[in-house]
Amino acid sequence: MKRVLSVFLGILTAIGGFVDIGDLVANALVGSRFGLSLAWATLIGVVGICVFAEMSGRVAAVTGRGTFDLIRERLGPRVGLLNLTASLLVTLLTFTAEVGGVALALELATSVNYLLFVPVVGLAVWLVIWRVKFSTLEDVFGLLGLALIVFGVALWQLNPSWGDLLHQIAVPQKPADEDVATYFYYAIALFGAAMTPYEVFFFSSGGVEEHWRTKDIGTARANVFIGFPLGGLLSLAIAGCAAVVLLPDGIQVDTLGQVGLPVAVALGKLALAVAILGFVAATFGAAIETGLSTGYATAQYFGWQWGKYVRPRQAARFHTVVLLAVIAAVAGVLTTADPIKVTEYSIVFSAVALPLTYFPILVVANDPVYMGRHVNGKLANGLGSVFLVVIGIAAVAAIPLMLITAAGQ
Amino acid sequence: MTEEPFDLRLRLLDRQVVDRDGGLVCKVDDVEFDRGPDGTWHVVALLSGPQALGPRLPGRLGRWVMAVGRRLSLHPDAAPRRIPFERVTDIGSAVSVDRTRDQLGVAALEDWVREHVIDPIPGSRHESE
Numbered sequence: 068m069k070r071v072l073s074v075f076l077g078i079l080t081a082i083g084g085f086v087d088i089g090d091l092v093a094n095a096l097v098g099s100r101f102g103l104s105l106a107w108a109t110l111i112g113v114v115g116i117c118v119f120a121e122m123s124g125r126v127a128a129v130t131g132r133g134t135f136d137l138i139r140e141r142l143g144p145r146v147g148l149l150n151l152t153a154s155l156l157v158t159l160l161t162f163t164a165e166v167g168g169v170a171l172a173l174e175l176a177t178s179v180n181y182l183l184f185v186p187v188v189g190l191a192v193w194l195v196i197w198r199v200k201f202s203t204l205e206d207v208f209g210l211l212g213l214a215l216i217v218f219g220v221a222l223w224q225l226n227p228s229w230g231d232l233l234h235q236i237a238v239p240q241k242p243a244d245e246d247v248a249t250y251f252y253y254a255i256a257l258f259g260a261a262m263t264p265y266e267v268f269f270f271s272s273g274g275v276e277e278h279w280r281t282k283d284i285g286t287a288r289a290n291v292f293i294g295f296p297l298g299g300l301l302s303l304a305i306a307g308c309a310a311v312v313l314l315p316d317g318i319q320v321d322t323l324g325q326v327g328l329p330v331a332v333a334l335g336k337l338a339l340a341v342a343i344l345g346f347v348a349a350t351f352g353a354a355i356e357t358g359l360s361t362g363y364a365t366a367q368y369f370g371w372q373w374g375k376y377v378r379p380r381q382a383a384r385f386h387t388v389v390l391l392a393v394i395a396a397v398a399g400v401l402t403t404a405d406p407i408k409v410t411e412y413s414i415v416f417s418a419v420a421l422p423l424t425y426f427p428i429l430v431v432a433n434d435p436v437y438m439g440r441h442v443n444g445k446l447a448n449g450l451g452s453v454f455l456v457v458i459g460i461a462a463v464a465a466i467p468l469m470l471i472t473a474a475g476q
Numbered sequence: 477m478t479e480e481p482f483d484l485r486l487r488l489l490d491r492q493v494v495d496r497d498g499g500l501v502c503k504v505d506d507v508e509f510d511r512g513p514d515g516t517w518h519v520v521a522l523l524s525g526p527q528a529l530g531p532r533l534p535g536r537l538g539r540w541v542m543a544v545g546r547r548l549s550l551h552p553d554a555a556p557r558r559i560p561f562e563r564v565t566d567i568g569s570a571v572s573v574d575r576t577r578d579q580l581g582v583a584a585l586e587d588w589v590r591e592h593v594i595d596p597i598p599g600s601r602h603e604s605e
Contacts (some may be wrong), residue, residue, distance in 0.1 A: 380590050384589050
């Protein structure tokens with residue numbers, strides 16, 4: 068039973084990390100503009116996050132070290148600090164978007180302006196981080212986030228031409244009215260969203276919080292290979308729903324309401340309520356993950372005590388960083404910057420920061436002094452190396468494509 | 477200690493220091509050497525804190541880190557925090573020492589933040605539920 072429960076850690080990171088506010092919107096937006104012709108970017112992203120999350124989980128289980136610990140150790144203080152700065156900015160931007168996303172989902176449910184919810188959401192996120200046990204947190208949000216499966220049910224109920232959808236996935240073809248740069252810009256956005264760095268910070272640190280040992284490598288793997296693909300499948304279902312319902316009518320997604328629209332069309336009001344519950348759970352879960360990740364990354368760089376497995380006063384600097392991050396995120400949303408735009412930028416910037424995060428993981432997972440007999444095998448190394456190249460290309464191309472396409476306009 | 481060459485930069489520098497209760501203490505931001513009577517150099521202490529990290533960061537950023545460290549420091553000397561090498565019991569994926577974090581007294585900022593920011597918040601002394 069304990070084993071089954073611990074798989075929820077993977078599902079939580081997957082739902083929260085894969086299907087957070089930006090992915091909800093990015094997948095629905097891409098679905099409504101490109102059909103499933105960009106599904107390959109999500110699929111590649113799923114394989115990529117599986118490869119590196121598995122490595123980071125294995126390293127955490129064998130050595131008890133979180134990912135940023137390794138980044139500092141292998142890249143040294145200079146590049147490590149550069150990396151920390153970039154990662155913190157991206158993670159804070161994502162955190163801001165998640166807090167905004169929770170508020171937007173609550174606005175959908177109540178019709179009360181989202182800005183009124185923001186301080187309450189911020190307080191709630193902080194309280195959960197301050198008081199709630201790590202394992203409770205993962206069970207609750209893992210379970211509630213599964214409400215998003217309603218998108219899968221909706222897609223099935225819409226009874227699309229499955230052959231046609233599969234054809235779009237298998238033989239990707241850019242829609243005639245979109246240009247090449249925009250197409251690849253959104254490919255990078257989906258890829259960056261799938262492989263966001265905070266996911267490995269959270270996943271590896273979560274493993275340390277859970278006191279993983281070498282014998283828990285199996286659990287870590289189950290988390291990765293069940294959780295992340297499940298998150299990817301939900302992403303595809305969201306894109307599929309948009310492709311079937313919104314694309315033919317030429318509706319472009321730019322609000323959270325439009326993301327849920329296909330569910331309402333297919334299954335009615337009650338299902339929409341379930342979808343909104345899923346939105347709240349996924350964005351709230353992701354808000355907690357990103358908030359904790361700012362603390363994990365900073366504390367692991369400087370060597371401070373961190374984690375929820377000790378009392379807050381024993382990790383005072385860690386909790387101070389998290390508290391400051393919550394304040395910054397709340398202030399960020401209250402500037403009335405569109406949370407959906409904020410996330411779109413955050414996932415593209417994550418794509419830029421990816422190589423610095425994933426390279427040290429690959430190096431350490433290959434260090435026999437460190438890993439003993441749990442060192443990387445040929446498959447992990449092969450895939451890891453290939454993905455480093457892919458990540459490198461995405462990182463280099465992200466900003467130029469953003470400028471050329473005016474952020475996908 | 478060992479006859480095989482030991483790469484300090486790879487195996488010691490920037491490692492996490494863990495105390496005897498498993499608590500996280502600091503990073504090995506730098507190391508202190510001393511010359512023995514036979515003319516060989518030995519590591520005599522692990523150094524940490526802004527005064528140890530600053531010199532390893534580039535130019536102005538490094539000086540800035542040291543200046544901030546001096547400003548925040550409760551100690552008048554503002555020297556790097558020092559852990560004598562005799563305290564080290566193991567060097568693996570982390571560096572283990574045989575004292576507790578409080579005995580080592582290397583984290584002045586932690587103490588200050590605990591006293592002034594975290595302790596006043598209700599629930600800071602409780603385990604999570």
